Amino acid sequence: DIRMTQSPSSVSASVGDRVTITCRASQGISSWLAWYQQKPGKAPKLLIYAASSLQSGVPSRFSGSGSGTDFTLTISSLQPEDFATYYCQQAHSLPLFTFGPGTKVDIK
């Protein structure tokens, strides 16, 4: 089984800050990684697929990078609507999947 970890588990930030979240896979997954944003009471929303490709309609302040085992999601300038929980997900073993434990971004 491929296990996913994320760090930090939570981060406090201000509007305008640059925020970086890290996701690590227990084995190499090439670029089979997606990132999601989830707000309270809502379904997750796909932000990034294939590690660095921006999903249609997602603001360009979101970006993803990495390959193999180490990945990052960066929000270049945090906006009020970006306060949420972010999850990574591996699809290397498609159609079996694993999600990371999540990173909560809240207001400093």
Added chain:
Amino acid sequence: QVQLQESGPGLVKPSETLSLICSVSSGSISSSSYYWGWIRQPPGKGLEWIGSIYYSGSTYYNPSLKSRVTISVDTSQNQFSLKLSSVTAADTAVYYCARVNIMVRGAFDIWGQGTMVTVSS
């Protein structure tokens, strides 16, 4: 735009079977470009993939739940379903159905709104 909608009982008794249906609208479940999946989220916790199905009926399950999970597809009704047997309080969660898009490297690109299922007597 394709939409997914979960339906089923919101309350299930311990030891019984949880049954949910995901209805797919404005698109065909029989496309070769997609798998269809179930994900759950216990209150205050993270996302857990339960299992996936292809329109042909091929199924794939989370090893931790495999002994209790059955996912099936009904292409004539454009829907797929989840059955989870012998439920306990630990199965209380919001259950989501979602589309796995092969063209975006296996990401879940469309989600249902989720349905809360509580296991309690």
